[in-house]
Amino acid sequence: MHIERLTIEAGDDTFSLDLHPSFTVIAGVGPAERRGLVGEMLGALGSGRAGVHLELRADSGTRYGLLRPVDGPARVISLARGIDVTDSFRAEDGQVDLLARSGLSGRSAKKLLRLTENDLTTRSQFEQNILTLAHVDQGRLWDVARKVTERDQEVAEAAAAIGSDPEDAPIIQEIERRHAAFEEAEEAHDRVRRISLLVGANAAVAIVPLGGIFGLAGAAPALAIALAMTVYSAVYWRRMEAARRHEQEALDAAGAQSYLTFQINKVNGLLADDHQRRQLMRAAEYHRSALTEWQLLAGDIPVDWALDHRAEIREAANRLRSTVEVRNPMAVRLSPEEETAADLAHALLHRLNHLRTLGGGESYPLFLDEPFPQVEDSVKGELLELLMKASRHQQVIFLTEDEHVASWARLEAMTGGLSIIEPRGSEQPAGGDEPRSSKHVAA
Incomplete structure (x- = not known):
């Protein structure tokens, strides 16, 4: 369905707006005027007020006049x-209501047929996940997903070999890591304690003769050395105790009272023997590495979720790269500028596709109400070209x-691919051509 003309009767005056069958830009209109114009056209398609008329062309080419006279029925x-x-x-x-034929009310039609900046920036988490993964180089994405799946299977096989569950591998790794940290801190403390005892004892012995010869001032350096070595030893003791507490926290989480108990009881049979334990830990480490690589690409989106929606992600990726100019197709991710263009292109095409089939095979026009106020001009140009292509099939x-x-729009209008409507007083186009003028009223 295409709107060819909007006519509004306001008392003795009549305002007409001739629209291009594919793409019309109505320029120089503020927020209130935009809302009013969209409201008048949507109202006329629905059960709108008297005095607002439309000339329409169906997708089949049949032309209709929708008349709502002030003094008679529609x-x-x-x-x-x-x-x-x-x-x-x-x-x-x-009632004569073209929207109701498609199951639309005036409220739902305004929500679906009118697209604003906010509509382009709000999307469901499902759609956000699809777009996030569509931005990533698809070869790299699915290669890492395969690697994570394979590593997960290896962990499961290693755990099954010792009668355990894959979820137990991280427990073993964490206990071993913390125990190694505790042993390192304990060795460091013993080493420092021996040095501090030796130096501190010598400093303490030196205090008496130095004090006798030089007085209190002469004994002060030796006293300071003794105190410093005591503090130095205390610092390493506190580090050792902290490592001990961290190890015990991991053991408590596994239900073991001590590291010795952990080894003896084998935490529910996890440690059948040292060889199998090392195999499980190695598999878990490889799995963790693959997961880290996945998270760098996909963030918090689970691998299983991505694999379940693989077809949709691939389709979105192909659409993004075919509708915007990707400057480096071999890059793992799109550039920020390309990503913005891709996001907006996806949202625009999604809405256009929905409206194309909304009327049971009859399309509806899409009204864009200043959707790109914060978009860079270079990106804006790409999106406008995308809309030009889409308008060949839908107004x-x-x-x-x-x-x-x-x-x-002034430049494109010269080709006939669109028309631009500007109120009187708008800036003259290059070349001195008289811009199209139109009068209109807000609802």
């Missing part, structure tokens, strides 16, 4: 045949006060 006329076809467009309540009406969009 009517739909076949413009080619000049006959009244109103009954074909009545809703269940008897797009872009309402804006963005001069960059208006300048782009």
Whole structure:
């Protein structure tokens, strides 16, 4: 369905807006005017107010006049045949309502057919995950996913060999790591304690003769050395005790009272023998390494979730790279600029595809209400080109006060691929051509 003309009666005045069958840019309009124009057109498609008329063209090419006279009932006329076809467009309540035929209310139509900046930046977690993974180089992504799956299987096999569960491997690793840290801290403390005892004892012995010869001032350096070695030893003792506590926390989590108990009881049979223990720990380490590599690519998205939605991720990745100019297709990730363009392109195409089939095979126009105010001009140009291509199959009406969009539209209008409508007083286009003017009212 394409809107060819909007006509609004306001008292003795009549305001008309002729729209391009594919792409129309209505430039130089502020927020209130944009809301008003979209509201008038959506209202006319629904059970809108009297005095607002539309000329429409169905996707099949048939043209209709939707008339809502002030002093009579709404009517739909076949413009080619000049006959009244109103009954074909009545809703269940008897009103002429083209939206109701597709199960839309005025509220739901405004939500679906009008797209704003906020609509482009809000998406479900499911869609966000799909987009996140679609941005990643697909060869690298699925290679790492395969590696994680294989490493997970290796952990499961190593655990099964000793009658355990794969989840127990991290417990073993953590206990062993903390025990090794404790042993290292204990050795360091013993070494420092021996040195501090030797140096401290000698310093203490030297205090008496030095004090006798030089007085208190002469004994002070030896006293300071003795105190320093005591503090030095205490620091290493505290480190050792901290390592001991950390080890005990890991043992407590495994249900073992001590490291010796952990070895003897083998934590539910985990340590059948030292060789099997090392195999399980090695497999767990490889698995952890693969998971780290996956997280660098995919963040917190689970590997299993990605594999379950692999087809959708691949489809989104192909769509992103075919609808925006990817400057380095071999990069693991898109650049920030490419990522922004890809995100917005995905959202635009998703909405357009939805509206294309919303009317049971009859498309609906998409109204874009200043959707790109924060987008870089280079990205904005790519998105506008994308909309131009999409409008060949579905009408797009872009309402804006963005001069960059208006300048782009003035150039494209020369090819006939779109039309631009600007209120009187707008900036003249390059070359001195008179811009199209239009009067309109807000709802």
